[in-house]
Amino acid sequence: MITINIEKNSRLEDVDLYLTQLENARKFDVGANVMLPKMLNYGHFGIVPALIQFIITWLRYEKAERLLIDIEDTSEDSLSELFKNELIFPVVVLNWNRVGVFSKNGINLKMPLRELTKLYGDRMLNGRTIPGNKLLLTEFDHLPDDRLLPCFGNRYEFIETKTQLRNSIEKGIREVFYMHSELPRAFDHEKDPFVAIIYELMKNTFEWGRHDKFHVRLEPNIRGTLVKFIKKKRSTLIEEYKLHKGMKDFFSSKKLKENSNNELYFMEMSVFDGGIGFAAKYRSLNEVGHEMDEIDIIKRCLTKHATSDHGMYKEEKGLGLDEILKILDGRGLIRIKTGHSCVYRNMISHGYKELAESKNIILYDWRNNTNDKFTEFKPIEGTVVTIVYPIAYTEF
Template identity: 35%
Template sequence: MQKIPKTLTVEKINELYNELYRDTKTFDLLLPNSISSYDFGISSLLIQYINTWLRLRSGNLIIETKEDYSDLQDVINQDYVFPCVIMAWDNGIFDLKGNDIKHLIKPINEEIADSMQSLENFPLMNKEFKQQKGFKSLLTCFDHLPKEKGYLDCFYLNNSFIPSDEYLMNSLEDTLNYVLTFNQSAREKLLPIKKDLVSIIFELMKNTHDWARTDNNSKMLNPNNRGLLMKFVKKTKENYIENYKNHNGLKSYFDSFSTNLKDELYFIEISVFDSGIGYVNRFTSSDALPNIDEQINIVKDCLIKHNTSDKTIEKENKGIGLDKIMTVLDKKGVFILKTNNVFVFRNMKKNPYVQTQNKYEIELFDYYTFESNHFTYNHKSVGTSFTIVYPITLS
């Protein structure tokens, strides 16, 4: 059995991948009742790792909970637990003593699903939730469930993906207001920020709809999840810099901001994850992945406007999203992307957006080396984890 540590970092997730690929045996996975981390995108990266485990080594999912299950609802409400419980449902879900607890989890799942569908009183939005360290919202779609259960109305209209980000703005207005509760007196100043956030969410979730539901033979993946985690993050500038003291790429980003009177910096983290075949596999003709430099070039191709493998009449409406996200983040934010063997980031404040049709003019930086011409070949991960770090500045 492999145990997910309660204190989690990107480096520790990398160690989990090392263990996952050490041999080919099936093993059980133990999820802790909570995790603590200061790394952006950590929940999305953890969900991606669990999705990888499910595809490659899936045994039983073990949930850490008290013997009387009095904390079970709080545990399932954790943002990294619910999407993985639904994915692992057919494998088996047990407590530490080996008791099947699916019958106890099912009503909690139904409550969370209803809350996500209605966008009302979602457990992760509960101010009294003891693990809450900021305002956040989780919205997840499951393609292997019936559409009335697996698709969320905020993203789907008559089983088709919503037509525009304006539609999404209307659906998510209350959710965005909640996530941005830190300053209700600045509602007018927050409106452009909300439009940017909705634009990012629309493009990333539409990208999962277009590309992350099927394999290369157009067969629906089963099970399959696609989700959004959005949260407000507030810390002192010193805390951000200390956390990323060994990551020059992100340390310099946080160091570039001026703080408020409390020496604080505010950010919105938007993470979109899926358990599809990944950006690289989607654009290759076989399961065998090319070398890391070729994979990087494929990812760069995905960042070029209208550059897509889709040959249908809708081609002009596909391939736009990632380019648009760079435009929205230009001179402001950071994105962190992990897919297949690729793990990269880009500081759009330091390296502003330049529209181009030449992939060799697009800069990506290796997450570990911080270099744009030398990339680490990581263990293969399932699907994609795409995290946006968006600064909240009201001056």
């Protein structure tokens, strides 16, 4: 038996270490626990959805044992503090009936956490923010219909239009923007692009992230979005990402506006799912997919109309990830983690172009920052798309 300890200061590269530990458990055919920290350092880009993706991968290991939380005090006040850690709710609910949830000294936490998870879930049902003015909307496909989020439709149909989604979650988005005195001026300008990003990516999870390669519904399964506001000095961001050329170049761009304190404002937006990943899903639906490598499939998923369908609301129907690239043109950065691949694109240095052939899509490898040689990462379940969306507040 091994226990994989998730550190409170985890960064994206640490997730690869956790995957290596899980791979070793598989190799030696031993059970594996996962220990969650009581709190997380949220300063690291994309870490919460990355850890959710790791938990999904661990959960699908046949010898996954206990989900542990690094606490001993199980008083009501102590447990309430846990929910300031935005990782806790989605991971606890995902594991609720699979391996259970325990304190580090073995106390079963299901009953003590039952009411807290319900209260937390109720805020999501109403499209409202969680503590810290973060918008976390998680869809658990294995839960009863009355616990599925109406803002995304129902079990059988995704919501038809972006307008419907905006009406459902506008209060939540407003709460994210209103956490700083300067941001309300940006709200009216940015809310529609925000809704469009969430709409397109969550629709993608509805179509691609709910079933296995045999088209059987995955249980348990999670899909969701996390949006939070970040304010940091440009110099701090450049120092933090000095070893990652792509992120360093992005935050160094003079197109990003600073406030009087040399700070950049941006939203970190992630959409995650517990599906089988872009490549495996594409291959299960297309015979030609078996002849394509994973990077080619990801590029195809980023090509307009390559994977989307059409309905009666054609002007608002999903256009695939191409629509996201168009929204981010000239200002954002997108990172995609799925299967054996992790890629990104700086939409400032490589802006949007509508391309008929997916082979011409520009992507860079997350580890080595090249666009022609791609790392084969440790395999991971599901897909995470994380976006840096700058708020150039001086324009408003």
